Amino acid sequence: MLTLYSAPRTCALASHIALEQAGAHYEVVRLDFRANAQREPDYLAINPKGRVPALVTERGVITETPAILTFIAQSHPQARLAPLDDAFAFAQVQAFASFLCATVHPAHAHGVRGYRWADDPAAIEEMKRKAPQVMSDCFDLIERDMLAGPWVMGEAYSFCDPYLFTIAGWLEGHRLDIARWPKTADHFDRMSENPAVRRVLASHTAPV
Amino acid sequence: MLTLYSAPRTCALASHIALEQAGAHYEVVRLDFRANAQREPDYLAINPKGRVPALVTERGVITETPAILTFIAQSHPQARLAPLDDAFAFAQVQAFASFLCATVHPAHAHGVRGYRWADDPAAIEEMKRKAPQVMSDCFDLIERDMLAGPWVMGEAYSFCDPYLFTIAGWLEGHRLDIARWPKTADHFDRMSENPAVRRVLASHTAPV
Numbered sequence: 327m328l329t330l331y332s333a334p335r336t337c338a339l340a341s342h343i344a345l346e347q348a349g350a351h352y353e354v355v356r357l358d359f360r361a362n363a364q365r366e367p368d369y370l371a372i373n374p375k376g377r378v379p380a381l382v383t384e385r386g387v388i389t390e391t392p393a394i395l396t397f398i399a400q401s402h403p404q405a406r407l408a409p410l411d412d413a414f415a416f417a418q419v420q421a422f423a424s425f426l427c428a429t430v431h432p433a434h435a436h437g438v439r440g441y442r443w444a445d446d447p448a449a450i451e452e453m454k455r456k457a458p459q460v461m462s463d464c465f466d467l468i469e470r471d472m473l474a475g476p477w478v479m480g481e482a483y484s485f486c487d488p489y490l491f492t493i494a495g496w497l498e499g500h501r502l503d504i505a506r507w508p509k510t511a512d513h514f515d516r517m518s519e520n521p522a523v524r525r526v527l528a529s530h531t532a533p534v
Numbered sequence: 535m536l537t538l539y540s541a542p543r544t545c546a547l548a549s550h551i552a553l554e555q556a557g558a559h560y561e562v563v564r565l566d567f568r569a570n571a572q573r574e575p576d577y578l579a580i581n582p583k584g585r586v587p588a589l590v591t592e593r594g595v596i597t598e599t600p601a602i603l604t605f606i607a608q609s610h611p612q613a614r615l616a617p618l619d620d621a622f623a624f625a626q627v628q629a630f631a632s633f634l635c636a637t638v639h640p641a642h643a644h645g646v647r648g649y650r651w652a653d654d655p656a657a658i659e660e661m662k663r664k665a666p667q668v669m670s671d672c673f674d675l676i677e678r679d680m681l682a683g684p685w686v687m688g689e690a691y692s693f694c695d696p697y698l699f700t701i702a703g704w705l706e707g708h709r710l711d712i713a714r715w716p717k718t719a720d721h722f723d724r725m726s727e728n729p730a731v732r733r734v735l736a737s738h739t740a741p742v
């Protein structure tokens with residue numbers, strides 16, 4: 327049994343979808359970020375970073391979305407969530423996940439958690455003001471150079487797809503219309519209709 | 535033949551060390567960031583992100599440090615740069631690399647490239663002021679919870695080691711004394727003495 331620590335509207339959604347699509351034996355524990363549950367000692371003992379997602383396995387805890395997605399793909403090879411037998415193709419999947427976690431996710435975080443990098447309220451406000459532009463630049467790059475179509479990696483579905491779906495879902499919060507990026511918008515719509523994604527989203531909107 | 539696009543004092547150093555330690559057949563092309571060579575059309579055709587590192591392989595280009603390191607490890611298994619046959623251990627390596635690329639590297643970048651997230655000079659200055667504190671918090675976590683010792687993953691050397699060495703080398707620029715983190719400092723010293731690391735550093739200090 328795997329246990330995923332998650333919270334609504336976080337990048338943990340990508341790992342949740344991957345677990346569901348892999349047919350994994352798992353449960354989800356949802357943390358209440360409004361009550362700052364991710365900073366409680368019980369949770370810090372699981373993930374000292376005080377962030378989600380964290381995946382508890384029988385051998386220990388895995389943190390960081392790219393690592394969790396890779397683990398799910400490697401431990402459920404029949405789900406074909408990554409090209410496990412092709413080092414170059416696997417590197418492309420890793421590169422996309424790295425871009426999302428190291429560039430796009432921080433771009434988003436400047437709009438909602440600027441206090442991580444500045445104390446002065448005016449500086450935090452300035453980051454928030456610019457965040458939609460930085461997110462927009464990221465999605466220009468994704469649309470033009472990364473999203474091969476129909477899936478991120480082309481014909482082969484991979485864990486890049488739920489990861490992109492998750493982060494594309496944050497555009498609206500920056501008042502950015504996903505329709506500006508037609509391939510990304512089409513990808514988002516197709517992902518939204520996937521039965522596993524619908525099951526996961528239904529569980530996310532259910533009461534805690 | 536692999537070609538690594540690099541620039542001095544960037545995270546590309548980690549990939550360079552890994553190539554050297556893997557015994558890979560490679561060459562390095564150094565971009566002159568002072569001349570903004572990473573934004574020239576010739577380079578954008580290789581990496582549209584305008585960043586380093588980029589690794590040109592016979593099948594195409596790989597970007598993002600965690601992806602390049604994973605590719606080097608998988609395509610040179612005899613170098614044992616990652617636990618390739620153990621999904622859980624491999625996930626731990628990925629998690630560490632993700633933390634460096636998605637949390638520590640952005641923390642550093644706020645000290646030197648704040649313009650990515652704000653236009654107002656006062657906000658950029660405020661990020662720069664706080665950057666050493668954010669970097670310090672990151673290294674507290676690495677020292678206490680991540681660096682198992684003697685290597686990052688414990689007894690087994692992995693590509694996490696040159697990656698940590700690379701980013702720990704940035705502490706001095708934030709006026710942070712690495713001696714505050716004894717395990718990290720010891721790791722840095724041992725890495726500095728590694729013959730492959732010495733060869734790579736010697737090539738970095740040679741004239742372009």
